[in-house]
Amino acid sequence: DQQVKQNSPSLSVQEGRISIxxxxxxxxxFDYFLWYKKYPAExxxxxxxISSIKDKNEDGRFTVFLNKSAKHLSLHIVPSQxxxxxxxxxxxxxxxxxxxxxxxxxxxxxxx
Amino acid sequence: DTxxxxxxxxxxxxxxxxxxxxxxxxxxxxxxxxxxQTLGQGPEFLTYFQNEAQLEKSRLLSDRFSAExxxxxxxxxxxxxxEQGDSAMYLCASSLRGRGxxxxxxxxxxxxxxxxx
Numbered sequence: 264d265q266q267v268k269q270n271s272p273s274l275s276v277q278e279g280r281i282s283i284x285x286x287x288x289x290x291x292x293f294d295y296f297l298w299y300k301k302y303p304a305e306x307x308x309x310x311x312x313i314s315s316i317k318d319k320n321e322d323g324r325f326t327v328f329l330n331k332s333a334k335h336l337s338l339h340i341v342p343s344q345x346x347x348x349x350x351x352x353x354x355x356x357x358x359x360x361x362x363x364x365x366x367x368x369x370x371x372x373x374x375x
Numbered sequence: 376d377t378x379x380x381x382x383x384x385x386x387x388x389x390x391x392x393x394x395x396x397x398x399x400x401x402x403x404x405x406x407x408x409x410x411x412q413t414l415g416q417g418p419e420f421l422t423y424f425q426n427e428a429q430l431e432k433s434r435l436l437s438d439r440f441s442a443e444x445x446x447x448x449x450x451x452x453x454x455x456x457x458e459q460g461d462s463a464m465y466l467c468a469s470s471l472r473g474r475g476x477x478x479x480x481x482x483x484x485x486x487x488x489x490x491x492x
Contacts, residue, residue, distance in 0.1 A: 297480060306466055306483030352417050363481065365417025
């Protein structure tokens with residue numbers, strides 16, 4: 264049973280518009296969430312994170328929103344740029360120690 | 376700091392052979408992780424080290440898999456008697472445990488793609 268779910272395998276967005284990637288989780292004990300971006304033939308690259316004590320974290324064009332009651336988080340990218348085309352993974356950390364639990368990823372395609 | 380490096384980047388082997396992968400983490404990072412990723416899935420946790428101590432192993436890590444981090448720096452992941460189901464991308468990551476156990480993000484290497492024929 265997947266504890267972290269990204270239900271959209273792919274998303275296509277026009278350049279300059281907002282990209283919204285969604286992630287749902289099942290375990291209310293998760294207290295830290297991260298978004299990673301992955302290009303082909305490279306390892307995942309950390310993008311932005313959020314602690315469960317917050318509901319929003321912003322870093323430049325990237326904003327992550329957390330809705331704990333709905334067990335849902337989303338990543339907003341605005342404005343979207345061609346270089347944002349990649350696979351985006353949502354990951355959750357059940358405590359401050361070790362493993363991350365990952366979603367299956369969403370492939371974002373930015374159209375010129 | 377050159378980031379996390381992994382060697383080799385690609386490995387093709389025949390079923391039944393043994394393979395070994397190496398990971399060099401970011402130098403000041405005390406935590407090192409191994410993950411496996413198959414097509415269309417997110418990475419799956421295999422094991423993690425804090426310094427030279429292996430503190431957690433996933434059920435995915437069968438007896439054919441062994442990982443070491445002998446001096447708390449680089450790590451090796453060995454797969455014995457490889458099977459076709461072992462074909463995957465093997466990712467290594469490192470992180471620095473913050474003061475008081477605060478979490479720090481994991482930095483990933485480029486991965487080793489294993490193909491078992």
